[in-house]
Amino acid sequence: MEFQNNLTYARQLDAEDNLAHFRNEFHLIKDKIYLCGNSLGLQPKAARAAVEQEFSDWEKFGVEAHFDGKNPWFYYHQFLTEKTAHLVGARPVEVVVMNNLTTNLHLLMVSFYRPTKSRFKIIMEGGAFPSDQYAMETQVRFHGLNPEETIIELLPREGEHTLRTEDILATIAKHGESLALVMMGGVNYYTGQAFDMERLAAAAHAVGAYAGFDLAHAAGNLDLQLHDWNIDFACWCSYKYLNSGPGGTSGVFIHERNATDITLPRFGGWWGHEESTRFKMLKGFKPTPSAEGWQLSNAQVFPMAIHNASLEIFERAGMHRLRAKSEKLTGYLEFLLQEGNNKNDFEIITPNNKVDRGCQLSLLFKDNGKQIFEKLLRYNILADWREPNVLRMSPVPLYNTFEEMWLTAQAMSQ
Ligand SMILES: *Cc1c(COP(=O)(O)O)cnc(C)c1O
Numbered sequence: 037m038e039f040q041n042n043l044t045y046a047r048q049l050d051a052e053d054n055l056a057h058f059r060n061e062f063h064l065i066k067d068k069i070y071l072c073g074n075s076l077g078l079q080p081k082a083a084r085a086a087v088e089q090e091f092s093d094w095e096k097f098g099v100e101a102h103f104d105g106k107n108p109w110f111y112y113h114q115f116l117t118e119k120t121a122h123l124v125g126a127r128p129v130e131v132v133v134m135n136n137l138t139t140n141l142h143l144l145m146v147s148f149y150r151p152t153k154s155r156f157k158i159i160m161e162g163g164a165f166p167s168d169q170y171a172m173e174t175q176v177r178f179h180g181l182n183p184e185e186t187i188i189e190l191l192p193r194e195g196e197h198t199l200r201t202e203d204i205l206a207t208i209a210k211h212g213e214s215l216a217l218v219m220m221g222g223v224n225y226y227t228g229q230a231f232d233m234e235r236l237a238a239a240a241h242a243v244g245a246y247a248g249f250d251l252a253h254a255a256g257n258l259d260l261q262l263h264d265w266n267i268d269f270a271c272w273c274s275y276k277y278l279n280s281g282p283g284g285t286s287g288v289f290i291h292e293r294n295a296t297d298i299t300l301p302r303f304g305g306w307w308g309h310e311e312s313t314r315f316k317m318l319k320g321f322k323p324t325p326s327a328e329g330w331q332l333s334n335a336q337v338f339p340m341a342i343h344n345a346s347l348e349i350f351e352r353a354g355m356h357r358l359r360a361k362s363e364k365l366t367g368y369l370e371f372l373l374q375e376g377n378n379k380n381d382f383e384i385i386t387p388n389n390k391v392d393r394g395c396q397l398s399l400l401f402k403d404n405g406k407q408i409f410e411k412l413l414r415y416n417i418l419a420d421w422r423e424p425n426v427l428r429m430s431p432v433p434l435y436n437t438f439e440e441m442w443l444t445a446q447a448m449s450q
Pocket residue numbers: 136137138139165167168221225250252253273
């Protein structure tokens with residue numbers, strides 16, 4: 037794609053953008069260019085009314101809103117199922133919205149990490165998001181194993197910043213029959229690298245291991261096809277690219293072959309029990325034969341109301357179309373940054389090939405990164421600083437514009 041570095045051209049790209057109107061569906065931060073959608077997405081205007089609907093049913097019906105409310109709470113999680121399935125390329129039976137991300141990661145490990153004497157290792161990214169590191173470390177200790185001997189951390193080659201698929205595949209093959217699980221991010225939070233989930237899952241399966249993904253930075257960012265890619269399980273939070281508010285609820289994917297297997301070990305709760313007898317309060321846990329069979333508790337209606345309002349926007353925009361715009365928007369920012377007069381102060385460590393990244397660009401600075409981040413703040417541009425020296429910028433196709441990319445690059449160059 038041939039881009040041009042001028043404001044008229046940037047505005048022309050916005051004028052040609054058939055998704056541009058979605059920007060009006062969000063509360064933009066006054067006078068700011070918001071590039072932190074990877075951290076906390078902006079508020080959909082529809083979120084407030086969605087929550088107020090539930091306040092109003094609670095006020096009017098009390099407990100009876102579970103069945104008599106406009107959106108009966110007994111079934112509330114199910115109102116999100118179809119949209120979630122579309123979002124991540126899954127069948128409805130494979131997804132459920134519940135809890136929070138790290139909680140779900142642990143619940144899924146209960147089913148998919150059952151180490152034996154000979155098969156116990158976990159492969160993960162070196163420097164994974166801390167919550168994932170702590171979850172893996174404590175799961176391993178819970179089984180009485182030593183994390184040092186159990187968790188294999190993938191590291192980039194000397195002088196490189198991201199992982200090569202061939203190296204990940206070689207590591208999987210090397211550990212072979214001792215490998216229980218490949219547990220990776222879909223997109224790395226620090227470098228912005230997207231992984232070839234389909235190939236990694238196939239390689240894990242070839243040695244008899246499971247493949248699971250933390251999609252915190254991939255859901256609502258990449259055009260995921262979890263069912264077809266044959267992923268075993270995945271989970272993600274809803275407050276980053278999915279714009280569902282701080283501490284928002286989480287999504288879970290469990291491949292059909294596992295989701296319908298009610299013999300798979302798990303931790304149970306009444307909401308995972310089969311729906312028809314749930315309120316009979318009988319002894320003996322009978323899981324629902326779907327991802328819903330991993331639920332513990334009744335639906336968190338308020339965070340789910342927000343999430344449902346947000347998913348409705350994704351449903352209309354379509355992940356396929358959003359991804360096409362996203363590639364162009366991020367490509368434009370990358371082009372402009374490389375034309376800037378301080379382009380030698382940093383290196384973009386996010387892969388430059390669009391299949392190997394989502395919307396985020398990570399700029400690694402030699403020394404003056406923090407000053408550049410503060411300068412952007414003075415120009416009312418909100419990016420994200422990660423110690424010790426990385427500036428992350430995430431243009432979001434639902435609400436960022438090509439003009440904002442141009443203004444950001446101008447500010448960088450000042
Ligand atoms: C954001 C993020 C989390 C946060 O976990 P919560 O349980 O939602 O607090 C965990 N893992 C990754 C990879 C993340 O990007």
